Amino acid sequence: MGRAEERRARQRGGRRAAPKRRRSSGAPGKSGIRRFFTWKKVLGTFLGLCLLGIGGFIVLYLMVDVPKGNAAARLQSNVYKYSDGTILARDGKVNREIVDLSKVPEGVRNTFVAAENKSFYKDSGVDFKGTARGLINTLSGKGAQGGSTITQQYVKNYYLTQEQTVTRKLRELVISLKVDRQMSKDDILAGYLNTSYFGRNAYGIQAAAQAYYRVDAEKLSVRQGAYLAALLQAPSQYDWAVASETGKELVKNRWNYVLDNMVEEGWLSSSERRSMKFPVPKEPKAAAGLEGQKGYLVDLANNQLEEQLMKQEGISRSEAETQVKSQGWTITLNIDPKKQAQLEKSVETQLTNKLDPKERPVDGDIQAGAVSVDPKTGKIVALYGGEDYFKHYRSNATRTDYQPASTFKPVILAAALENQAETQDGEAIGASTVYDGDSRRPVVDANGKKVGFAPPNEDDVDYGDVTVQTAMNKSINSVFAQMGVDVGMDEVMDTAAELGMDDDLEAVPAQTLGSMGASPLQMAGVYATLDNHGKKVTPTLIKSAEQNNRKVTMPDPIGEQVISGETADTVTSVLTGVVDDGTAQKSVRDNPARDGQEVAGKTGTSDFGRSAWFTGYTPDLVTSVGMFGEDAKTRNQVNMKGATGTLPGTGRVNGGGLPAQIWAAYMFGVTDTDAEFDLDTDQGAAVEPTWTPTKTQEPSRTPTQEPTTQAPTTEAPSETPSQTPTETPTTTEPTDEPTTTEPTTTEPTFDIPEDPGDPDADR
Template identity: 85%
Template sequence: MGRADERRARQRGGRRAAPSRRRSSPAAGRSGIRRFFTWKKMLGAFLGVCLLGIGAFIVLYMMVEVPKGNDAAKLQSNIYKFSDGSILARDGKVNREIVDLSKVPEDIRNTFVAAENKSFYKDSGVDLKGTARGLINTLSGKGAQGGSTITQQYVKNYYLTQEQTVTRKLRELIISLKVDRQMSKDQILAGYLNTSYFGRNAYGIQAAAQAYYRVDADKLDVEQGAYLAALLQAPSQYDWEVASKTGKKLVKARWNYVLDNMVEEGWLDASDRADMTFPVPKKPKPAAGLEGQKGYLVDLANDQLARQLMKEDGISREEADKLVTGQGWTITLNIDPKKQAQLEKAVKTQLTGKLDPKERKVDADIQAGAVSVDPKTGRIVALYGGENYFEHYRSNATREDYQPASTFKPVILAAALENGAETQDGDPIGAKTVYDGDSRRPVVDANGNKVGFAPPNEDEVDYGDITVQTAMNKSVNSVFAQMGVDVGMEEVMDTAADLGMAEDLQAVPAQTLGTMGASPLQMAGVYATLDNHGKKVTPTLIKSAEQRNRTVTMPDPIGDEVLSREAADTVTSVLTGVVDDGTARVSVRENPARRGQEVAGKTGTSDFGRSAWFTGYTPDLVTSVGLFGEDDKTGKQVNMKGATGQLPGTGRVNGGGIPASIWAAYTFGVTDSDAKFDLETDQGAAVEPSWTPTESEEPSESPSEEPTTEAPTTEPPTQTPTETPTDTPTTDAPTTEPPTQQPTTEPPTDEIPEDPDNPDSER
């Protein structure tokens, strides 16, 4: 083609023909594997799987029948035994009263629908997304999550079990679909309200209304109904009487969520909603037969078993509680009946027998809690939760809302030793390290800058240069405040968590005064770890738990080393000085019942005299005793000043007084007088004692380590010699079922002491 022809071709829109090429077949350029994964084949495979799934579901739907509801028939009494096999308690019948839906006001029904399943009246009885998520979580081992409809929850409560398996979830789905077709929505809702577990051993709306508000279901108001509806999400955490601060915030938020949903759905007028206030439930009434200490022991056993079931089965706390309550368990505790009897007797002789609320109003506000642990096994061998489970439902042994005060100081020293910390002058921190012990000495950081914290010492005493050993003996605040900053508060809090305290404690200098919250159970674990040469001890109440064909094995209470042996043994060595030459010497060192037992321990008293502690140990037993000021009407924390009327001068209650006396009256009656600490350390009072006993020495006064500006106590409470314990605790075996509600504990307050200038400031 010439140029003219090309030009004409372009003008006509033509193009010069390209040379012809030989085209290969479509499959020629593909690898072998791609031939098997064409989009047509993949689509066909997908559709085939879907058809198979639908076919399988149809077969299952035809095969699975709605079983007869026999939930109530499955319930059996739990039996609780002492470590020697003797019966401690036997729970009785389950608290349930079936009521017709007509007895539940429509507004109250709507609170539950608003809380759990807003589409209840419109759905087909199942939540496919929630069920699919549950199946995936079960297969992947992630445990259970929410999302079930009211119908599904009713089916699980009444027809099935709480186990988390793929088979059970598929049955739940199919039965829910059938139940939704066979029953009306009102029938399903009635069944749901009558079978749900509300805590406090209450099954069903009628039992819950009585347990929490002392009214029948038809007398509940909307605020109360919304609380009960919110409670279903986590009964053991949301029971207002025993909920932690976090639990109370969560249940209030849930309560608001329920009411807001009701407004959104048009079931509640917005103006009425705005006027509603949170309805605080009434105090619980424990089941008969759990008098004395039995209820506290049963509650803690139920709690520990439920927590283990949550781990093993991947279930929620609500589901775990249902698996424990009235399910025919035989639970053997680690409680030694002789030690339990001796602990109860010690509290009575040293405290409760001296309380006279008619004579002294403050005596009505005194609560005691104690936990005793074998440091070699981690077993809880004795526990004191309060004077009577019927009178004080919340266990003082497990509550975490009071400050441990100076009993936290050993944790600071442990952190210093474990981290090889040094003072501002570069000296390694140990028992002989010298600090400035003057009162209100400003704490400084590594750069010499003040950190804004200058705690007072007791009675504003200026000690000048003082060793760490003496500072521990006399519980000198200024020394340990500076030590905490020298170590690093993050490291101190990490050590506290490693030893068994809360893991989310705020790392601020004020925590060196023990301003967080802690329980006797926690502090017993911390000191048991020290006694066990740094191997973690997690106090455990349950020895064994058996149910028909199932046996639950509790985790080993003795864990890995969380503190080096040298660090742990050095702290123990230093703490022997607190007993022999410090704040516990009158009640412990000079106690006439002491038969040569080696003892280490620490006293403590919190802000405004609201709590007083002695946590101490011998080579074979660790016991933490706490005394708590709690207004008997409002439950608020109060000063215990003047309690028992036995304290002279200011009437101040301190850890070296009543708590140490209880500890001694119990411990010296049940421990081996020949046991010796096996310490691998060259530091501390156990190695270089600052006090040498003599036969002619008269008992000296016990220095108080308590509120920083009040006069110290000059005399201890009268010490009653320990008597031989009886073979069994002072309480009789119960015959009826206990509540399953385990008092939950409050989180640490992480607050700076309220006012160091106040005469009741922490020491």
């Protein structure tokens, strides 16, 4: 090659190289990533994955056969044990009676289709979108979320298990497709109705019809069928006999949804729909083998296990119940058989043996519930749910429809201490802080403006200036109503939630009287947290739960520090005064069975005497006892006045009476006599006073709005103030109960939720 040719070649090469330099400096061209991810390659990869998925599904479809269904044979008894390993109960007799679909009225069949799968008669047995969503949730650890057709639910109930795994979901999908091809829709629907769990230990629609309406399936009405169809979403939550107000509202909404769907599908006329009223189910009958307290313990154990499975596996309530009921679990409870026997004996001797419904009809309306908790471990060591699981199905230990009344007052004090709250005069709130204790004293806000709330004290007594300690001892409503507003009701409700009460309580002044609903189980948890120096205690019944090789780890009952140790210990110190110098003197302090035990606690009685409480604790054990007035026929709340016929004076059932007597008879037989409160506080009745208060003057009968100038006192006047001043204190036993005196018309007026203006209440 000559030089000229070489030069021309170099020039051509230079021209070819130039564009490369321009691209590197930002000229148009394809980067390395864009060359790798071309639309052709992405589309090809997507199609390849689709073909791979289709091929895999075809292989799976060919490999998976429809197994022989034998769901009933797989059901096993659950075994429940005491903490020492002895048998408490066996619960596993399968309550099921298979019925032909022809025995189920067509309208009732349609309620289930309307509730669960409107396209049932048209689809191929599978909801691909719902199944895909379930697979994604399982892979991401979120658990299952609806979407199953009736065919899929039948396959899961009859052929498979309730476990939440990708393998089980894929098998469910394939088997559902095959079952839909091999069986008629009527046969699938019949299988679904006969295998579903409806609660109340009822498997299948025949058992459910009997359990809820005392009729055979063929006698069910459409509106009854709609309730049973709605029930399947959450059997225990929607069971009318035990449902909360929220649960009742939800199941009614679901019932309406079912019927509206039937109208939409043309299975029910609009006129028939409009005429239908909600069919309230009958009271449940207890299952054999669960007599006495056993049924209450088994129900709570099942509920706590279900709650844990729902959190752990992300499954629905219905699925959790199906996994637990009659599935071969061995569940060991924290119940101490000796303490359990002592609690049952105490209720019997102090209450049940004194009831005579023939002599006094009100005695037939008396219910009692109690829960006993170890504050160091959170274990529920004893529980009393009612007279008998056969006679009163609903557990009084866990029901939340009665007011805790003055047992809520310690929560207000805890909130004040924890938030370093101050009075209207800028004084830090503590045990020795002075408040105006006059009855019906209008509560004012930080600006001195009346908030429209002026609650009466017990027996409408005016106490004048008193310390917070005295106010707790004597359960003075006016003091704690003002304290709640001083602290801020939002802060009070936040503290209540931290301690273990419901976290959606309305933050209004009336709540200072304990006007919300609460259960002995909840109140035992609140006071156990106080006893445990502010570390959260969530009472737990289950010690262990095993199923074949599967073990469920229950959450630690002892949680984090929710209030400071000093706050909790100060409240405990103050509550010792309720026992030693307050409303629990006679039943607890002076009880002959007491052998030196240190005790803190609080009494309470709700509006119109419908509930009475004593929740108290020693250093090693916490027990909450509640008594409830419940009409034996209507289940409505009633006044317990005159019960047992042994009540002095007005005949009121108060927290310092029967509930405190039950508490003492139990606690003083099972607690450590040498245990002592280890309190980090310089306040309260458990601490030696550093000053001696002067005695108050005669309390005025006219409510005042301004604090008096008299010296504060730690001694309250007698229950019924004398008309003539005296320097000699009365010896009348204090009570925390309200008077039956008619309220005065002194302004301002106030409202109390549910039962406004009731004078016969301690709150």
